[in-house]
Amino acid sequence: MPARKTNPDFMTGVPELLILRLLSTREMYGYEIVQAIETASGEAIKLGEGVVYPALHALEEQGCLKSRRKPVNGRTRVYYIATAVGKKRLSDLTGEWRRITDAVAGIVTGAKHATV
Amino acid sequence: MQQFEALAERLLREGVAHRHVRRYIAELRDHAEDAAQAEMRRGLNAQDAEASAFIRLGTLDDLARGMTARGELRAMSARFPKFWGGGLPVLVWIGILVASGFVLAGIVSVLRASGVAPNGGSPFLATLQAPAEAVIMVITRALPVVLGGAALVMALQQRSAMRWPLIGAGVLAATAAAVHATVRFSTTPDTLSSLNLGVGISPETVLRAGVMFAAMLTPLLLQKRFTRPGF
Known part of the structure; x- marks a missing residue:
């Protein structure tokens, strides 16, 4: 079975944006986050586990997320949720993402004054 | 797996x-x-x-x-190995030693201000003598072993080089062994309580440093326990 193909390096920064978006409304654990991103993006975005968990740990270190352990069906899962700092970061990242996508769309569709 | x-x-x-x-x-x-x-x-x-x-x-x-x-x-030990392994245990110990001196002085000041020992000394202070000596013994003789040992355990868990934690443990053992701290609570009025801190080197000090350093190395004997997968 071939290894699953995940998105390349130009996605840097996107995992944080997607994770913060998902965790801004409710707490989730890693597997749930990976599945939610795949489902919500129609499988266009497949973040590897080697991307999601380090991003979760790093965001928690930065104070953007907090975690708690919760026993579920005999296993202890680590649930994450966005903090106020995380929601502010989400707002900043969303603004930045919109600016870039508008600019790229402008270039792709041939607009003359696209700025990045 | x-x-x-x-x-x-x-x-x-x-x-x-x-x-x-x-x-x-x-x-x-x-x-x-x-x-x-x-x-x-x-x-x-x-x-x-x-x-x-x-x-x-x-x-x-x-x-x-x-x-x-x-x-x-x-890990902090990977970012700052010299400070984390070599300097921090010594600094933490000195910090706790100094803080304990202030705590003891604070207790005497509070008792003085509250009227229990208005003139500096009081028979009541005799009840504090044994606990204070025990605390000083723990801080000067046991705590360094715990701190030095903890630094080695963390280095083992982190699979770090042992050089700096060993140097730190050695410096901590030598420093702690050379420190002599005594406390004397005054039980008679008009005489003050005292806390003395001295540093001296003698054959006994060297022997004490050796014993403390050896005790700090105990985690190395239990290395397998601290380096087993998933620990």
């Missing part, structure tokens, strides 16, 4: 903090289990489902790269 043990060893040796490694591995194990169950719901047998789940996780390189690339996940 050996894949996870190999990944943990690699991450620790590359400086990722022990607590992040432990949690990451636990999360990946859980993730693989969830993925395998999902595959089984799609009709795969248990063995194929597990194999498929591991393939989905990615290679060891994929799983390691994300963690090692993030500076905030690095």
Whole structure:
């Protein structure tokens, strides 16, 4: 079975944006986050586990997320949720993402004054 | 499962903090289990489902790269090995020693201000003599061993080089052994209580330093316990 193909390096920064978006409304654990991103993006975005968990740990270190352990069906899962700092970061990242996508769309569709 | 043990060893040796490694591995194990169950719901047998789940996780390189690339996940001992292993235990011990002196002085001041020992000394203060001596004994003789040993345990867990923690333990043992602290609470009015801190070197000091250093090395004898996979 071939290894699953995940998105390349130009996605840097996107995992944080997607994770913060998902965790801004409710707490989730890693597997749930990976599945939610795949489902919500129609499988266009497949973040590897080697991307999601380090991003979760790093965001928690930065104070953007907090975690708690919760026993579920005999296993202890680590649930994450966005903090106020995380929601502010989400707002900043969303603004930045919109600016870039508008600019790229402008270039792709041939607009003359696209700025990045 | 050996894949996870190999990944943990690699991450620790590359400086990722022990607590992040432990949690990451636990999360990946859980993730693989969830993925395998999902595959089984799609009709795969248990063995194929597990194999498929591991393939989905990615290679060891994929799983390691994300963690090692993030500076905030690095252990302090990997970021500042000289300070963390060599200097911090000594500084923490000196800090606690000085703080304990202020606490003792504070207790005497409070008792004086509250009227229990208005003229500096009081028979009541005699009740504090034995506990205060015990605290000083713990701080000057036991605490250095705990701090030096803890630094070595952390270095073992982190798979760090032992050079700086060993130097730190040696300096801490020598410093603590050379320090002599005494406290005397005055039990008679108009005489003040005293806390004396001195430093001296004698054959006894050298012997004490050796004993303390040897005690600090105990974790090295239990190395297997502190370096077993997943610890």
